[in-house]
Amino acid sequence: MTARRVGGCGRVDGSSRGIRRRRTGGLGTARRISPLRGRLFKGKGPARQSRAASRPGSSRMTSAYAGRVERAHGRPDRNGDRRPEEQPTSALSAAEEYHPLSLEDERLLREVGRHWASVLAGRRADRALPVDPALGYFRDDPVPTRFGRFAPVRMFRAEAPDELVTTEAGIMPDSRLGLALVRAKRLVLGPPLQTTAVAHERMRKLVALPVLSSDLLSSVAYGPEAMLSVLMLAGSAALRLSLPLTLVLILLAIAVALSYRQTIAAYPQGAGSYVVAGDNLGPRWGLAAGAGLIADYVLTVSVSIASGVDAIASAVPAIRPYSLVLGLAAIAVLLAGNLRGVRQAGNLFAIPTYAFLLAMFLLIAVGMARAAAHGFAAAPPPAIRATEGLSLLLILRAFTSGATSMTGVEAVSNAIPVFRPVEWRNARTTLTLMVGLLVAMLAGLVALVHLDGVVPRPNQTVLSQLAGRTFGRGLLYGYTQAVTTLILMLAANTAFTDFPRLLYFMARDHYAPRRFLHMGDRLAFSDGIVALAVTATVIFLAFRGRIQSLIPLYAVGVFLAFTLSQTGMVVHWWRDRGAHWRKSIAVNAVGALVSGLVLLTAAVTKFTEGAWVLVLGVPLLIVAALRIHRHYATVREVLALRPPPESAGELAGTVAPVPPGKAATPRSAVREEQESPDEIRVLVVVPVARLDRAALRALAYATSLRHPVLAVHISPGQEEAERFRGHWNTWGDHIPLEIIISPYRAVIAPLAHYLCALSAQRQDIIVTVVLPETVVTRSWHGILHSRTAERLRRQLRVFPGIVIVSVPIHMP
Numbered sequence: 001m002t003a004r005r006v007g008g009c010g011r012v013d014g015s016s017r018g019i020r021r022r023r024t025g026g027l028g029t030a031r032r033i034s035p036l037r038g039r040l041f042k043g044k045g046p047a048r049q050s051r052a053a054s055r056p057g058s059s060r061m062t063s064a065y066a067g068r069v070e071r072a073h074g075r076p077d078r079n080g081d082r083r084p085e086e087q088p089t090s091a092l093s094a095a096e097e098y099h100p101l102s103l104e105d106e107r108l109l110r111e112v113g114r115h116w117a118s119v120l121a122g123r124r125a126d127r128a129l130p131v132d133p134a135l136g137y138f139r140d141d142p143v144p145t146r147f148g149r150f151a152p153v154r155m156f157r158a159e160a161p162d163e164l165v166t167t168e169a170g171i172m173p174d175s176r177l178g179l180a181l182v183r184a185k186r187l188v189l190g191p192p193l194q195t196t197a198v199a200h201e202r203m204r205k206l207v208a209l210p211v212l213s214s215d216l217l218s219s220v221a222y223g224p225e226a227m228l229s230v231l232m233l234a235g236s237a238a239l240r241l242s243l244p245l246t247l248v249l250i251l252l253a254i255a256v257a258l259s260y261r262q263t264i265a266a267y268p269q270g271a272g273s274y275v276v277a278g279d280n281l282g283p284r285w286g287l288a289a290g291a292g293l294i295a296d297y298v299l300t301v302s303v304s305i306a307s308g309v310d311a312i313a314s315a316v317p318a319i320r321p322y323s324l325v326l327g328l329a330a331i332a333v334l335l336a337g338n339l340r341g342v343r344q345a346g347n348l349f350a351i352p353t354y355a356f357l358l359a360m361f362l363l364i365a366v367g368m369a370r371a372a373a374h375g376f377a378a379a380p381p382p383a384i385r386a387t388e389g390l391s392l393l394l395i396l397r398a399f400t401s402g403a404t405s406m407t408g409v410e411a412v413s414n415a416i417p418v419f420r421p422v423e424w425r426n427a428r429t430t431l432t433l434m435v436g437l438l439v440a441m442l443a444g445l446v447a448l449v450h451l452d453g454v455v456p457r458p459n460q461t462v463l464s465q466l467a468g469r470t471f472g473r474g475l476l477y478g479y480t481q482a483v484t485t486l487i488l489m490l491a492a493n494t495a496f497t498d499f500p501r502l503l504y505f506m507a508r509d510h511y512a513p514r515r516f517l518h519m520g521d522r523l524a525f526s527d528g529i530v531a532l533a534v535t536a537t538v539i540f541l542a543f544r545g546r547i548q549s550l551i552p553l554y555a556v557g558v559f560l561a562f563t564l565s566q567t568g569m570v571v572h573w574w575r576d577r578g579a580h581w582r583k584s585i586a587v588n589a590v591g592a593l594v595s596g597l598v599l600l601t602a603a604v605t606k607f608t609e610g611a612w613v614l615v616l617g618v619p620l621l622i623v624a625a626l627r628i629h630r631h632y633a634t635v636r637e638v639l640a641l642r643p644p645p646e647s648a649g650e651l652a653g654t655v656a657p658v659p660p661g662k663a664a665t666p667r668s669a670v671r672e673e674q675e676s677p678d679e680i681r682v683l684v685v686v687p688v689a690r691l692d693r694a695a696l697r698a699l700a701y702a703t704s705l706r707h708p709v710l711a712v713h714i715s716p717g718q719e720e721a722e723r724f725r726g727h728w729n730t731w732g733d734h735i736p737l738e739i740i741i742s743p744y745r746a747v748i749a750p751l752a753h754y755l756c757a758l759s760a761q762r763q764d765i766i767v768t769v770v771l772p773e774t775v776v777t778r779s780w781h782g783i784l785h786s787r788t789a790e791r792l793r794r795q796l797r798v799f800p801g802i803v804i805v806s807v808p809i810h811m812p
Helices: 047-053 103-120 176-189 195-200 205-221 223-234 236-266 273-280 283-315 317-339 342-373 392-406 423-452 462-471 475-490 492-508 526-542 547-576 581-605 607-639 693-704 718-731 748-761 779-784 788-796
Strands: 028-031 151-154 681-687 709-715 737-741 765-775 802-810
Touching: 205 223, 205 283, 205 342, 205 392, 205 423, 205 475, 205 492, 223 236, 223 392, 223 423, 223 462, 236 392, 236 423, 236 547, 236 581, 273 283, 273 492, 273 547, 283 317, 283 462, 283 475, 283 492, 283 526, 283 547, 283 607, 317 475, 317 492, 317 526, 342 423, 342 462, 342 475, 392 423, 392 547, 392 581, 423 462, 462 475, 475 492, 492 526, 547 581, 547 607, 581 607, 681 693, 681 748, 693 709, 693 765, 693 802, 709 718, 709 748, 718 737, 737 748, 748 765, 748 788, 748 802, 765 788, 788 802
Parallel strands: 681 709, 681 765, 709 737, 765 802
Antiparallel strands: 028 151
16 A cells, blocks of 8 residues: 555556546556657666766766865966866756765665675565566557547656656646646746756856846946945035045955955865855854855845836836835746746846946946046036034945945855856856956946036936936937846846855755755756745845845845955965965955955944844854754764664663553654664554444555554444444454543544553554545545544654554545
8 A cells, every 4th residue: 555656657546537548558647648748767778887886996976976076176377376177067966965875884784784684584585576666567658549539658667677767757747737837837937957957057158247247247236326325424525535435445346356266266166155164264154154145145136126126216207106016026037037047047137237238338438438528527516415424434334335336246156066167267257357347337437426426316326317417318328227227136146046056055064954955847946046035025025125224234244255255265275385375365365354344344334224133143044054953963863874783682672661650751752773674573553433445454454564453443432432342343353452432532632642652662662553544536525524544644753663654545
């Protein structure tokens, strides 16, 4: 009997309804030929070789190991940077969910295997099965008939011994609703990709540049404006400080970029701040950097969407009341685009980024030409009454607000595996281009703001004012606002690219849920993408899409990650001490010092404006990650292989029954320690409500296991108990029966307590509960039944020493 369904194979008893069947002597489900052509399972030729390669002593690397390329150091290049060998690098693997055994585990496994061999030596050695597990009997392809609209689709095909391969048809659900949902999903996201296609889901530099730089480059649309908004608090005279502050920001960007170029060379498998800090400073510092990046990525989505909506509203003020709706729609589009996969997302989002670059450089070129015609004479800004005095604190606040222009610099170091080979070299080139474009646009736009005397306005962005003065309100203005809106909204795509990979690395180290290791149908980390979309949506709605409220939170997380990453690289070079290590230390030390100063300034000056959320939130994320790690450590300890017992009855002989006067506590039951056939003692218990076909089928199955069987009946009163005992005797009293009278008419709780008490009497006994269960064909039929088996299963699954087996009987 089975309580499990294998995807796509449907019912094997021929009881499927609503579909015409043509029996051809094999397992199958009748479906239309056109949408589901092909077999559900096929053999894989090199299976033997791959298994042989994973044996101890083999020189080949298993697929699980291939995804975890550790620190790779190669020969130094001309600049003295250590660089890896010129070979493909992949740090992301679908096999990470299935950890290989360690050498110690393999040793213990061989020892346990020898113990099993000694235990099973005296038993029947016949390995013959009543079925063909390779399904070799079913060889023919499905053939449609002349008069039939439906033909059977073969569920399995075996081409190699001991191995079946699922095909695309094998992952299709059986129900009509399930098929409709899957087809709708395929329509939006595309067909599923095989695991072997992960090597093709890479991006060349021309595609990776817009995908990974959209966050960094689009920040020129709000970073300078955020800096000017703080300076104007001290009056219009303070706006002249925007030029020297921009120069400092440019130097900071160059220093951070040089530092990350060295990080890419030192960690070619892909290592953002989390990996670098954890590797060199310790796990807790790595978690601090990871927490900062998590906050940065979430805020990147929220800030980018809010800025994009502001850009639209600046050009079309009538849509401002619908800002929240537009923002949510933009997040939904980004979610769908990234769920389609890395390469699809890159192709989708590349054009808007290049269009934005064209608009910005056209704006700078035309604006500079206009300024040259007037001898580069700066127009005076409008008179602004000062509300604060010009102080060092205000200047630092303005600087940290402008520093949000550098969010996204770390994106390339996190996403090295998405590049085509040679990954690390292409990543460094892309980073250099990104920062070069940022510096050029930042310098040009701030210079234009100074020359034109533009100041922030409540209902129009600075970039919109510049475009209006430079191009007029014509076609080029509309083009600039349109591409600015697109790039700001698509800037969130950088976070959608890197956030799932950060969670992947954290989950690989057991600091995040392991579900973030799983690749979806399109070889994208779907769980991480969805988690980012949901979290960013909550933040966007909580702050009502107001960019002014989101900016103060922005700099703390990203510069925390910058600081820890560069400090980690200083430690890395100190330990490595390769060629030109002193120069490398100097570059990273400068990056760490400058980033640390910005972090401290942002945390202090913007604490009351909202930075307190991250100052308190980052430690909470660290605590949560440590709790997750502790849980996984407990799981590994419980599931770790152990040496077999020295004697067959070692475990059973050391266990004493519970004294009669002491009540057994269900949750204090013994741990499941039986791991060898000679340690297993089984008692089969069958709860029976009435003697019908379902109960007799469960009793028959329990008896066929050839272990002691006990039937249990819960009765609300003595009269019904006597009546059931009479029916039992009529049947023949073939199995021992225990009747429990429940005067309060409860069923689940008394039965669960009784089963736990049975389990507690002998700790070497495994109580196997065989539940008769009625399975209905329509969902609304479920409310017509008590679903006792399902409720009892939920109640018992938390108790150790109890195994639950379901014996279903299907309704027509």
